[in-house]
Amino acid sequence: MSQSLTALRPVAERDHPVLSELRQDVVLQRMLLGAAEPITEPVADWLTRRAAAGWIMTVTDAADTCLGYVQLFDRHDNNRTAWFGICLALQARGRGHGRAATLQTLEIARTEMNLRKVSLKVRADNPASRLYSRLGFRAVGTQRAEYDDGATLHDVVIMEYLFDGRSAA
Numbered sequence: 343m344s345q346s347l348t349a350l351r352p353v354a355e356r357d358h359p360v361l362s363e364l365r366q367d368v369v370l371q372r373m374l375l376g377a378a379e380p381i382t383e384p385v386a387d388w389l390t391r392r393a394a395a396g397w398i399m400t401v402t403d404a405a406d407t408c409l410g411y412v413q414l415f416d417r418h419d420n421n422r423t424a425w426f427g428i429c430l431a432l433q434a435r436g437r438g439h440g441r442a443a444t445l446q447t448l449e450i451a452r453t454e455m456n457l458r459k460v461s462l463k464v465r466a467d468n469p470a471s472r473l474y475s476r477l478g479f480r481a482v483g484t485q486r487a488e489y490d491d492g493a494t495l496h497d498v499v500i501m502e503y504l505f506d507g508r509s510a511a
């Protein structure tokens with residue numbers, strides 16, 4: 343499990359099939375607090391929307407294979423905050439790429455974007471929260487019965503990573 347085997351780069355057209363598959367996976371979208379029904383929007387349109395809302399990068403392995411994406415969005419210039427999202431293809435999971443891509447994104451947020459805090463929302467039953475906790479994100483609250491997947495209401499946990507480790511006085 344080495345961080346150098348995971349890289350972030352701008353999204354290329356050759357990544358679209360992998361990203362499109364992630365978008366069309368309804369079970370995955372429901373875990374991501376996304377659309378509860380199948381998505382029909384072309385992946386290129388979604389990427390244009392996400393790029394307009396912030397920053398999105400492809401996560402790759404050492405062979406430059408697209409594994410998924412990371413994003414920082416809804417950046418607030420005054421507060422120096424933004425929201426984080428990550429999604430990897432099923433076959434890419436459990437090999438350290440998520441951890442490495444999250445750490446690399448946090449580093450970019452801190453050094454290149456000059457952010458103070460990165461927040462995220464995670465479905466309460468998503469094991470991804472364990473990874474975030476281990477990386478230093480702190481759960482700061484739960485939105486009860488927040489996400490409706492069409493059949494079930496799910497609690498959503500908000501987690502934050504403060505670069506200077508300080509809360510407000």
Ligand SMILES: CC(C)(COP(=O)(O)OP(=O)(O)OC[C@H]1O[C@@H](n2cnc3c(N)ncnc32)[C@H](O)[C@@H]1OP(=O)(O)O)[C@@H](O)C(=O)NCCC(=O)NCCS
Pocket residue numbers: 373374410428429430431434435436437438439440441442462463464465468469470471472473474
């Ligand atoms: C969450 C995600 C990015 C983690 O990336 P990854 O490459 O699988 O994770 P890593 O190999 O770096 O780290 C493994 C850790 O991730 C956590 N994890 C995340 N999803 C998991 C799953 N489905 N099953 C088990 N562990 C999971 C665990 O804490 C695990 O550590 P452990 O094995 O010690 O329990 C990836 O699994 C993914 O894209 N999942 C689907 C989309 C998603 O849920 N995104 C997060 C939305 S907030």
